[in-house]
Amino acid sequence: VFLGIRFEVKGAENVPDQPCVILSNHQSTWETFFLSAYFSPLSQVLKRELLYVPFFGWAMAMLRPIAMDRDNRWDRVSQAYNLIVDGQAEFNAATAQEGLEAAYARGESDEFVKATTVGEPVKVEDGDAVV
Known part of the structure; x- marks a missing residue:
């Protein structure tokens, strides 16, 4: 209950x-x-x-x-797409914690954190699935 x-x-x-x-x-x-x-x-x-x-x-x-937010800011979607498909992002960090702390230092928070590679960039290959 x-x-x-x-x-x-x-x-x-x-x-x-x-x-x-x-x-x-x-x-x-x-x-x-x-x-x-x-x-x-x-x-x-x-x-x-x-x-x-x-x-x-x-x-x-x-x-x-x-x-x-549903304001159609496709630039954020584009950043996420480039990270997933090409393994490319404007920022990279050794750990997720380090990436988040760097985003906070740039004044980004919550859904405004920009796409960041963590560790070695990995991209989606044929046969992979993204959920």
């Missing part, structure tokens, strides 16, 4: 004990709270407009989600 709601989790044995991506079918706002409690630590991706909803949005903002 969570928030007074009885629930059943099916397939929990398939969730690895390492960083992974969990996709929700988004049937209600309930899973927003449930997933945060069930999977920890967790970083959520949501549309930026939700952060402007009084009280709910303000509380969500404190969780530091990845808030996607």
